[in-house]
Amino acid sequence: MKILVPVKRVLDYNVKARVKPDQSGVDLSNVKMAMNPFCEIAVEEAVRQKEKGAAEEVVVVSIGPTQAQETVRTALAMGGDRGILIQTDADPEPLEVAKLLKAVADAEQPSLIIMGKQAIDGDNNAVGQMLSALLGWPQATFASKVDVSGQTVRVTREVDGGLQTLELDLPAVVTADLRLNEPRYASLPNIMKAKKKTIDIKSVDDFGGMPAAHLKVKKVTEPAKRVAGVKVESAAELVSKLKTEAGVL
Amino acid sequence: MAVLVYADHDNSTLKDNTHKTVTAAKALSNDVDVLVAGANVDAVAAEAAKIEGVRKVLTAQSEALGHGLAEAIAAAVTPLMANYDALLVPATSAGKNFAPRVAALLDVAPISEITQVVDANTFVRPIYAGNALETVESSDAKKVITVRPTAFKAAGEGGSAGIEAVDPGVGAPKTRFVSDELVKSDRPELGAAKIVVSGGRAMGSAEEFQRVIEPLADKLGAAVGASRAAVDAGYAPNDYQVGQTGKVVAPQLYVAVGISGAIQHLAGMKDSKVIVAINKDADAPIFQVADYGLVADYKSAVPELMAALDQVKG
Ligand SMILES: Cc1cc2nc3c(=O)[nH]c(=O)nc-3n(C[C@H](O)[C@H](O)[C@H](O)COP(=O)(O)OP(=O)(O)OC[C@H]3O[C@@H](n4cnc5c(N)ncnc54)[C@H](O)[C@@H]3O)c2cc1C
Ligand SMILES: Nc1ncnc2c1ncn2[C@@H]1O[C@H](COP(=O)(O)O)[C@@H](O)[C@H]1O
Numbered sequence: 001m002k003i004l005v006p007v008k009r010v011l012d013y014n015v016k017a018r019v020k021p022d023q024s025g026v027d028l029s030n031v032k033m034a035m036n037p038f039c040e041i042a043v044e045e046a047v048r049q050k051e052k053g054a055a056e057e058v059v060v061v062s063i064g065p066t067q068a069q070e071t072v073r074t075a076l077a078m079g080g081d082r083g084i085l086i087q088t089d090a091d092p093e094p095l096e097v098a099k100l101l102k103a104v105a106d107a108e109q110p111s112l113i114i115m116g117k118q119a120i121d122g123d124n125n126a127v128g129q130m131l132s133a134l135l136g137w138p139q140a141t142f143a144s145k146v147d148v149s150g151q152t153v154r155v156t157r158e159v160d161g162g163l164q165t166l167e168l169d170l171p172a173v174v175t176a177d178l179r180l181n182e183p184r185y186a187s188l189p190n191i192m193k194a195k196k197k198t199i200d201i202k203s204v205d206d207f208g209g210m211p212a213a214h215l216k217v218k219k220v221t222e223p224a225k226r227v228a229g230v231k232v233e234s235a236a237e238l239v240s241k242l243k244t245e246a247g248v249l
Numbered sequence: 250m251a252v253l254v255y256a257d258h259d260n261s262t263l264k265d266n267t268h269k270t271v272t273a274a275k276a277l278s279n280d281v282d283v284l285v286a287g288a289n290v291d292a293v294a295a296e297a298a299k300i301e302g303v304r305k306v307l308t309a310q311s312e313a314l315g316h317g318l319a320e321a322i323a324a325a326v327t328p329l330m331a332n333y334d335a336l337l338v339p340a341t342s343a344g345k346n347f348a349p350r351v352a353a354l355l356d357v358a359p360i361s362e363i364t365q366v367v368d369a370n371t372f373v374r375p376i377y378a379g380n381a382l383e384t385v386e387s388s389d390a391k392k393v394i395t396v397r398p399t400a401f402k403a404a405g406e407g408g409s410a411g412i413e414a415v416d417p418g419v420g421a422p423k424t425r426f427v428s429d430e431l432v433k434s435d436r437p438e439l440g441a442a443k444i445v446v447s448g449g450r451a452m453g454s455a456e457e458f459q460r461v462i463e464p465l466a467d468k469l470g471a472a473v474g475a476s477r478a479a480v481d482a483g484y485a486p487n488d489y490q491v492g493q494t495g496k497v498v499a500p501q502l503y504v505a506v507g508i509s510g511a512i513q514h515l516a517g518m519k520d521s522k523v524i525v526a527i528n529k530d531a532d533a534p535i536f537q538v539a540d541y542g543l544v545a546d547y548k549s550a551v552p553e554l555m556a557a558l559d560q561v562k563g
Binding site: 011013016017018019026038093094095098117118120121122123124125126127128129130131132133134137138139140141142144154158159160161162163164165166167168169172177178179213214215216217218219220221222223226228229230231232234235236238239240241242243246248249 | 259316317318320323341342343345346347348350351352353354356358359360361362371374375377378379380382383384385387388389421423424425426427428429430431432444469477481487488490493494501502512513519522523524531536537538539540541542543550553556557558560561
């Protein structure tokens with residue numbers, strides 16, 4: 001069985017996003033970029049499935065600029081077998097990403113696609129669901145447990161109110177939530193080994209061209225800032241302020 | 250232009266998120282219908298019919314819809330969209346699970362978690378954990394949108410819309426429901442509560458979380474929330490997580506106990522009216538957004554707070 005893992009290069013989660021003064025977007029020059037944390041969890045899960053013997057090959061794909069090669073390389077150092085980079089300087093919206101990934105899935109024919117539930121830059125939480133719809137495959141989002149057996153996969157999902165377990169026919173799309181696993185750090189020997197693994201650099205034209213954009217970003221602004229309030233000395237003072245000053249008790 | 254709102258419910262009660270999404274829909278059109286998809290949802294549909302300003306309530310019922318399976322909901326909703334110009338879905342995990350699927354089937358770009366309707370084609374949504382706001386314009390004739398409920402006031406009651414059954418669709422032939430493991434609680438729901446008390450990693454264990462956070466919440470009539478660290482460590486169930494990748498809340502009062510205030514946590518609570526932080530580290534970032542900060546060890550501060558509350562409440 002082959003597992004396909006789409007990964008995105010994003011602003012590192014520890015870095016606070018800064019809006020550009022001309023309101024054209026978030027400033028990504030000279031800031032630390034990294035693999036989207038949910039994609040790391042997806043890579044880890046795919047590698048664990050391979051280690052368990054449930055999969056033979058883990059293929060990693062990213063759509064992004066030249067530097068996204070590093071992101072793919074990181075996934076290979078974690079245990080991915082082979083990478084694909086669809087190189088583009090455009091910033092495709094989720095619908096375009098889903099269409100390109102569908103073309104990749106058509107070419108690669110994986111039995112399972114494991115991906116992040118959400119990219120922490122756009123916070124869309126959409127590509128997995130759309131890819132699954134375009135492929136006509138079943139989906140299990142927000143996974144906290146994945147068990148492959150034969151032609152099916154059993155997925156426990158984090159839902160409103162608790163957990164839900166579903167069984168899907170393969171091929172299927174699964175999106176990873178935070179509790180699925182704790183991604184490993186790549187060891188030095190594995191980082192060295194990953195340098196020898198193949199990353200195919202492709203263009204969008206190899207996958208049918210860039211789909212049309214349906215959305216246009218008019219502007220990106222800073223949200224209203226909350227100002228820090230006061231420090232209180234005691235619990236009693238806190239309660240009295242909440243009652244008389246804030247009026248929330 | 251007509252708008253279809255997807256009702257948030259658990260097959261027995263209608264959630265307030267529906268009323269809030271109706272308000273967002275009203276900013277687009279006066280012709281707002283509500284779809285109640287589920288199993289045995291006649292009572293829920295009757296509730297939805299009472300929302301002020303709703304033209305019509307549609308019900309779609311099947312077992313697969315009752316389990317909220319995305320494929321089944323998409324199969325029921327997509328054909329209905331022939332009659333509508335926009336689908337508005339509350340941005341709950343159930344809503345996020347299926348809305349993009351409908352968008353893909355309609356070849357529409359979904360717009361996630363809007364907080365403002367600018368005009369019929371233009372919407373505002375937070376990105377980067379709420380550190381930036383994106384104003385985005387859609388060229389799609391039909392829109393598929395998820396709505397952040399905390400950003401909209403709930404529509405009132407007093408309507409008396411008619412109720413009509415629609416085709417529940419083909420279900421989810423490639424997906425089987427296995428089981429649910431739902432957390433039962435008599436406390437108010439996290440997303441809708443007026444007061445929320447959240448605990449963080451400082452609790453150190455599930456027992457301590459239950460001993461400290463839950464009684465304080467009960468005294469205040471509050472819902473219980475948690476940081477990701479507390480959930481990851483198993484101190485609290487996963488659906489208690491407040492933040493960028495958990496639930497977004499905006500109560501009248503948010504009390505953070507032993508939570509540092511990482512940007513991902515702030516993304517889920519910084520629109521609360523009043524924020525209280527109890528943390529023993531005076532430099533914790535949570536104090537930068539707190540209206541009232543108490544620099545103290547929660548082990549003494551929370552019992553003192555409970556006692557002080559007893560006094561004012563008499
Ligand atoms: C992709 C991604 C998504 C994320 N999504 C979320 C999310 O949705 N929600 C979320 O919350 N986090 C999220 N996080 C995690 C976030 O970055 C932080 O790690 C997390 O919020 C920290 O939780 P905490 O404040 O409980 O723990 P810590 O940061 O460890 O803070 C504990 C605090 O308790 C205080 N403390 C310790 N002992 C005491 C005591 N006795 N009395 C009083 N105070 C005490 C300490 O001073 C400290 O400030 C996400 C991270 C990533 C990478
Ligand atoms: N440019 C991209 N390249 C590869 N995968 C992507 C890209 N954008 C999004 N994805 C995948 O889709 C998931 C969800 O992203 P989103 O729907 O944008 O929040 C991510 O975690 C990735 O697995």
